[in-house]
Amino acid sequence: MDERKAGIKGLVDSGIVAEELNMCKSTLQILPVVDLSGIEVEDGRKKIVDEIREASEKWGFFQVINHGVPSSVLEEMIDGTRKFHEQDVEVKKEYYSSDPTARRVRYVSNLHLYKTKGKTNLKDSLHISWQDSGHNEPEEIPPVCRKPSVEYINHVIKLQHILLGLLSEALGLNPNHLKAIGCDKGPRLVCNYYPACPQPEITFGKHRDPVFLTIVLQDQNGGLQVMCDNQWADVTPIEHGLVVNIGDLLQILSNDKFVSPIHRVVAKKIGPRISVACFFTGCSTPPKMHGPIKELITEENPPLYKEFQVDDYLTKFFSKPPDKTGLDLFRQTDLHVA
Ligand code: OGA
Numbered sequence: 001m002d003e004r005k006a007g008i009k010g011l012v013d014s015g016i017v018a019e020e021l022n023m024c025k026s027t028l029q030i031l032p033v034v035d036l037s038g039i040e041v042e043d044g045r046k047k048i049v050d051e052i053r054e055a056s057e058k059w060g061f062f063q064v065i066n067h068g069v070p071s072s073v074l075e076e077m078i079d080g081t082r083k084f085h086e087q088d089v090e091v092k093k094e095y096y097s098s099d100p101t102a103r104r105v106r107y108v109s110n111l112h113l114y115k116t117k118g119k120t121n122l123k124d125s126l127h128i129s130w131q132d133s134g135h136n137e138p139e140e141i142p143p144v145c146r147k148p149s150v151e152y153i154n155h156v157i158k159l160q161h162i163l164l165g166l167l168s169e170a171l172g173l174n175p176n177h178l179k180a181i182g183c184d185k186g187p188r189l190v191c192n193y194y195p196a197c198p199q200p201e202i203t204f205g206k207h208r209d210p211v212f213l214t215i216v217l218q219d220q221n222g223g224l225q226v227m228c229d230n231q232w233a234d235v236t237p238i239e240h241g242l243v244v245n246i247g248d249l250l251q252i253l254s255n256d257k258f259v260s261p262i263h264r265v266v267a268k269k270i271g272p273r274i275s276v277a278c279f280f281t282g283c284s285t286p287p288k289m290h291g292p293i294k295e296l297i298t299e300e301n302p303p304l305y306k307e308f309q310v311d312d313y314l315t316k317f318f319s320k321p322p323d324k325t326g327l328d329l330f331r332q333t334d335l336h337v338a
């Protein structure tokens with residue numbers, strides 16, 4: 001907690017707080033922070049499961065501390081991301097591809113959009129897809145961030161297994177449930193670089209994640225915000241903490257008990273801002289059918305969504321009309337419309 005104060009103090013000292021608050025119009029709602037030390041002890045675990053249930057129902061977002069990923073691994077991951085993006089463009093170009101299926105490690109830059117349109121998605125990203133089978137080829141990852149990326153992804157997968165256990169229990173299910181149905185599949189690391197922005201504006205449009213679960217590592221610059229009760233709340237960085245967010249697919253599986261919240265990143269004058277999101281996409285071979293979990297369905301709580309496969313969901317998600325959300329795509333009411 002002292003670290004949080006230091007973070008806010010740092011912003012005050014740099015004289016940008018008033019402007020910042022004005023610009024992003026966030027409220028003072030405080031996003032829950034869950035301390036995972038104590039998950040092995042019965043009373044401790046019950047308290048943690050209760051906190052995670054409450055956070056997942058109200059916010060769909062929470063931060064975790066004492067999560068088991070060593071601080072050095074977090075620091076090196078942020079450092080490696082910065083080093084990759086600050087390399088000469090000629091080196092980065094080798095990894096560039098606009099086709100998501102073309103390669104497992106892919107550099108995506110939106111700088112050209114910035115130059116031509118002046119805004120939208122002002123960030124560069126390095127995407128690293130990881131195979132569940134363990135057949136990964138770390139040599140595909142750029143040398144400058146290879147070691148930290150492999151170490152980080154292995155740790156974050158372990159943390160994800162712990163979280164899926166806690167989330168299963170929070171839904172009243174057996175701790176293995178969410179893992180057994182494939183919510184742990186298809187991890188993808190996205191290493192982001194948001195340059196400092198002389199005229200702050202929204203850099204990364206509001207969205208929900210079209211995945212099961214996302215774990216985000218952010219540096220101390222801040223800027224991430226989540227919508228709760230129709231208001232934006234800051235996801236204030238906690239040193240060595242991680243942000244967890246429920247994606248659309250887990251909202252569907254929970255039959256709307258958990259929420260996949262809208263979130264965004266606000267640009268800052270200070271920067272660059274580094275973040276590393278690990279998405280658990282659910283992509284698996286062979287593909288699996290998913291839908292609201294049977295154990296959660298009763299006569300009073302009928303399934304709100306149709307069954308789907310992740311690939312199908314993603315295809316529809318990326319070609320949906322802008323007024324539809326990813327959740328609308330498989331809502332049962334569509335049945336009556338059709
Ligand atoms: C995302 C996202 C947050 C961040 O990539 O989906 O919400 O802090 N990122 O970069």
Ligand code: NI
Pocket residue numbers: 207208209214263
């Ligand atoms: Ni997101």
